[in-house]
Amino acid sequence: MYPKRRIPAHNTITPLEDKRTFIIAPYFDNRESKMTRVISIVHHKDVKELYCWFCSSPSGETYISKAEINVHFDRFDFPYGATDLECVEPEEWEPRFVSIHWSPKGDIRQLPLFEIRNRDPEGSLVDFTVCISAMFGEYNNVLQFVQSMEMYKILGVGRVVIYKNSCSPLMEKVLDYYIAEGIVEVIPWPIDSYLRVSSYWHHSMDPKDIGYYGQITALNDCIYRNMYRSRYMLLNDVDEIILPGKYPDWKTMMQNLQEQHPDAVVFLFENHVFPKTVFTPTDMFNISSWSTVPGVNILSHVIREPDRKNVFNPRKIIIDPRKVVQTSVHSVLQMYGDSIDVPMDVALVYHCRVPEQADLPRESLIKDTTLWRYNVSLIGNVNKVLQQIVV
Numbered sequence: 001m002y003p004k005r006r007i008p009a010h011n012t013i014t015p016l017e018d019k020r021t022f023i024i025a026p027y028f029d030n031r032e033s034k035m036t037r038v039i040s041i042v043h044h045k046d047v048k049e050l051y052c053w054f055c056s057s058p059s060g061e062t063y064i065s066k067a068e069i070n071v072h073f074d075r076f077d078f079p080y081g082a083t084d085l086e087c088v089e090p091e092e093w094e095p096r097f098v099s100i101h102w103s104p105k106g107d108i109r110q111l112p113l114f115e116i117r118n119r120d121p122e123g124s125l126v127d128f129t130v131c132i133s134a135m136f137g138e139y140n141n142v143l144q145f146v147q148s149m150e151m152y153k154i155l156g157v158g159r160v161v162i163y164k165n166s167c168s169p170l171m172e173k174v175l176d177y178y179i180a181e182g183i184v185e186v187i188p189w190p191i192d193s194y195l196r197v198s199s200y201w202h203h204s205m206d207p208k209d210i211g212y213y214g215q216i217t218a219l220n221d222c223i224y225r226n227m228y229r230s231r232y233m234l235l236n237d238v239d240e241i242i243l244p245g246k247y248p249d250w251k252t253m254m255q256n257l258q259e260q261h262p263d264a265v266v267f268l269f270e271n272h273v274f275p276k277t278v279f280t281p282t283d284m285f286n287i288s289s290w291s292t293v294p295g296v297n298i299l300s301h302v303i304r305e306p307d308r309k310n311v312f313n314p315r316k317i318i319i320d321p322r323k324v325v326q327t328s329v330h331s332v333l334q335m336y337g338d339s340i341d342v343p344m345d346v347a348l349v350y351h352c353r354v355p356e357q358a359d360l361p362r363e364s365l366i367k368d369t370t371l372w373r374y375n376v377s378l379i380g381n382v383n384k385v386l387q388q389i390v391v
Contacts (some may be wrong), residue, residue: 002343008097012163012188013041018344020046022194024217026098027224028089028119031072032321036098036116039087039221041195041214041260045079049183051104052087053111054095063090073214074328076378080157080195080210082217084326094119121228126158129230129248132188132238133218134170134340136165137199142174143295143382144239150381151241153372156250161226162238163189163218170294173389175296180282186347189218200226201329203349212329219327227321234317235236239296242269243350253347254318265323265337268315268330272348274301275355278365289378293386298352299375303365305357315341316349 014023027373029037036052047069054063067085075081089095096119099111130152140143160178164186167175178372191197191214198206199213219235226233232254234242247253259268275295285299307313314330325334328349332339350371 008114013191013194014112014114015194016102018047020103021050021100023100023114024221026114026116026260028226029224031325034071034089034091035097035108036068036089037224037281038087038098038100038114039217040083040085040100040226041080041082041210041217042069042071042083042190044075047102047301048087049102052085052100053099053108054087054090054097055097055102055108055113056095061093062108063095065089066104071103071334072220072328074216074333076201078198078209078211082214082220084220087134095335103316109328111143118224118270118346124158125229125231127231128155128157128234129159129161129222129226129232130157130234130236131161131163131219131222131226131308132236133163133215134165134191134213135167135238136161136213136309138166138168138309139171139238140168141239141295142168142170143293143297145295146174146230146293146382146385147169147298147378148238149183149240150378150385151243151371151374153381154377155181155241155244157183157234159183159185159226159230161187163187163222165189165213166193168294174283174385177385177389186223187218189213216328219329223319223321223324223327230321233321234316234318235329238353239351239353240271240352241371242316242318242347244347245344245370246346249317257342257346261338264339264340265320265335266332266339267318268339268341269318269347269349270313270342270344271351272313272344273305273356273369274298274303274352274368275305275358275365276301277355277358278303278362280367285375285379286299287383289357289383290388296352298350298371299309299378302369302371303354303362304366304368305355305360306364306366310359
């Protein structure tokens with residue numbers, strides 16, 4: 001029986017006793033059968049057996065269900081990976097809470113308790129949520145962050161969810177501004193308190209416990225956390241903008257894409273690098289008040305690298321979250337419906353970063369001023385934010 005004083009875990013990451021299993025959050029998922037899907041991180045070899053101990057709060061009734069441990073196959077050779085623990089729920093009653101244990105026996109009072117989310121979906125439904133995972137490395141690219149946020153707002157974002165590991169004090173002020181505005185939700189992501197994290201995507205590049213600050217787990221959690229709160233979700237990094245070429249904003253673009261592809265639930269957009277080392281000289285965007293703000297001014301970078309023969313252009317994604325089961329970074333692993341590649345003239349991922357092809361002469365690069373269509377509103381909006389923050 002559950003004593004009344006047991007308080008559900010409130011941290012984003014909760015280690016179990018074995019120190020090989022880390023629970024993020026359980027979500028009710030009845031799209032195929034009545035089950036709880038627990039988003040977690042586990043060691044792919046060492047964790048062989050786990051059980052869901054379901055609990056109905058009022059009666060204290062318990063039901064134990066063996067978990068199917070479903071480690072996502074895109075671990076990229078790291079020992080720990082994003083994992084779904086799938087547990088069949090009791091038929092007769094609806095559990096509100098669950099504990100995870102390596103055995104069907106034990107003292108339930110010693111186990112962390114988790115509230116099952118999405119049982120009664122609530123919260124305001126927005127058209128577009130952007131998931132950013134993960135902000136780390138004392139992130140301080142303030143100007144580009146504010147410009148990205150203001151571009152997202154111009155294009156139609158309703159919510160931006162940021163899995164934050166670390167950032168600078170100035171960036172913290174910027175986040176506080178957007179939280180107060182009601183557009184940003186920050187999810188604490190202290191993954192390096194529990195695991196040795198790599199800032200690379202593949203184990204061979206940096207043999208630690210988990211890749212890229214557990215980005216894949218954060219993305220999957222973001223989908224389930226916002227599944228019933230958002231019509232569409234964009235899975236991209238903070239230095240990326242899914243930029244329509246044919247349409248003024250995301251809503252018009254998605255209405256058209258959905259009409260053309262009624263069964264599509266995943267839309268993949270080509271990533272194009274706009275090197276931050278290559279400038280387009282113009283006094284129009286040389287705004288003196290921005291010069292004291294740390295970070296990149298994206299309006300100065302409208303020249304992109306050409307495609308490379310035989311090199312795959314990674315893609316970023318817009319999804320219908322209710323139709324997605326598991327995602328990776330550049331593709332969706334399991335879904336109910338079709339996935340389509342969106343042509344580059346419809347939209348591309350504007351990615352302002354260090355060059356991929358640093359040795360290319362300038363004449364091989366391609367000028368693409370799509371971003372400048374938004375310059376008047378973007379400059380005005382960015383100025384307003386920076387004045388409020390008083391850099």
